[in-house]
Amino acid sequence: MTSQELKEKLSEEDIRTLLTRDMGATIYYEDDDIWITETVCHHGKKAKLYYYKDSMSFHCYTECGQMDIFEVVMGFKGYEENEFQKSINWICIKLNIDNCEYGFGKQEQISDWEFIRNYKRKHKKNVAIEPLKPYDENVLRIFKKWFTLDWINEGISVETMKKFNIMYSTWQQKIIIPHYDINGQLIGIRGRSLIEEDIDLYGKYSPFKVGRKKFYNHALGQNLYGLNKNINAIQRKRKIMIVEAEKSVLQTDTMFGEDNFTVALCGSNLTSYQKGLILMLGVREVIIALDKQYETLDSEECKKWAKHIKDKIINPLSPYVVITVLWDTNDLLPYKASPTDCGKDTLLQLMDSKIYVDTSV
Incomplete structure (x- = not known):
């Protein structure tokens, strides 16, 4: 059995256990697509290690770049390139996987030497992003x-x-x-x-x-869903509304048609690539309309969500454009709903009471 086969057998709960119990990480944010933890891959403290559930891959946005779970373990444990086997054994021990059954045990040989020979530690700091290749x-x-x-x-x-x-x-x-x-x-x-x-x-x-x-x-962070259809409205109105999911873009298209200036991040974090796309459009205002990830306004959950939006979206954009936020102060939305989920009238009410973010202080 190869390391790839072991990786495919790891459940989402196994990855969570390795991160939180065995590497001491805290999951600061979680949705259907990603987790965000501190950068345990190099013993950092910033919440900039992202786990993408779709691809079972990690990305450290400070030093290490793209990784799989073995590379995260190698960074955490300080293993060298030629000590890849140690990361496999460490995972097996921590998750009580039968080392003999899977051929990874304390014995010297393992079944995927070719993979290890070709394995190279990836340091992607300051590496240019390759453009996405189109499919047929x-x-x-x-x-x-x-x-x-x-x-x-x-x-x-x-x-x-x-x-x-x-x-x-x-x-x-x-x-x-x-x-x-x-x-x-x-x-x-x-x-x-x-x-x-x-x-x-x-x-x-x-x-x-x-x-x-x-x-x-x-790579979801290398695109803005809906931009190809809504670019004319965005540039005409010189404003753009960013939402989390594709469904919200489709809902606003049904509401506003050719006047729709909405795009989806496909997540809740603005990447540097997406920031560049937005600024390239020449917009004056960015409206942040993420899902309602809090039940009450006075909760710690609400404060944590507000801080996330400030750190991940407002701060990168605020030097260049006016920022406004749709914030449900009148309890118009259910928990975890998008501002677009409850119809046009509700969205317009939220738009009428949008909050201007003063970034001058």
């Missing part, structure tokens, strides 16, 4: 142009779904969401599961997979 759009022919009542009932019209090329996978029972870059090239395909068992196991959203190995995934 012919793959979309395997899906049906069916539109589920689930999304129609959530305020997304059939017209909007046709506009954004939303489709349906009959054999996986998933809503298919193609992702396009600013030039309209297909760069990824995400599926939104409708089966509760799959949602419990893998989360609502995941990269679409054909067969056992072919994933149509992409």
Whole structure:
């Protein structure tokens, strides 16, 4: 059994256990797509180690760059490049995996020497980001142009779904969401599961997979979903509203059509790449409309969420544009809802009472 096979057997709870119990990390933020912890990969204190559930990969945004769980362990334990086996053994011991059964035990040999020989520690600090490579759009022919009542009932019209090329996978029972870059090239395909068992196991959203190995995934932080369709409205109005999920972009398209100036981060963190895209558009105002991750305004949860938005989105953008935030001070939204989830009237009420962020102090 190879290290890759071990990695594939690790559950989300196993990764959580290794991080929190065995490496002492705190998960400061969690949603369907990511976790954010401090950078235990190099014993740092900043909450800049991101775990992406879709790809089971980590990214340290201070020093280490892209990693898998073995590389995180190597950094935490201070192992050298030629000590890769130690990270495997450490994981097996911590999770009580039978070392003999998996061929990773205390014996000197393991079954994936070729992988270890080719293994190189990745230091991606100051490395230029490679542009996303487009996929062949012919793959979309395997899906049906069916539109589920689930999304129609959530305020997304059939017209909007046709506009954004939303489709349906009959054999996986998933809503298919193609992702396009600013030039309209297909760069990824995400599926939104409708089966509760799959949602419990893998989360609502995941990269679409054909067969056992072919994933149509992409780095979500290297794009803004909906920008290819809404760029004209954004530049005409010189404002942009950033939301978390694709569904919110589709809801606002149903509400406002050609006047829609919304894009989705596909998460709750603004990457430097996304910041560059926004500033390139020449907007004057950025409206932050993330999900309501708090139940009451006076809670620690609310303060923590406000700090997250300030650190991850407001601070990077505030030197360049006016920042406003949709903040549910009148309890119009249920817990964890998007500002777009409760219809046009509710969204307009939130827009009317948006909070201007004074960044001059």
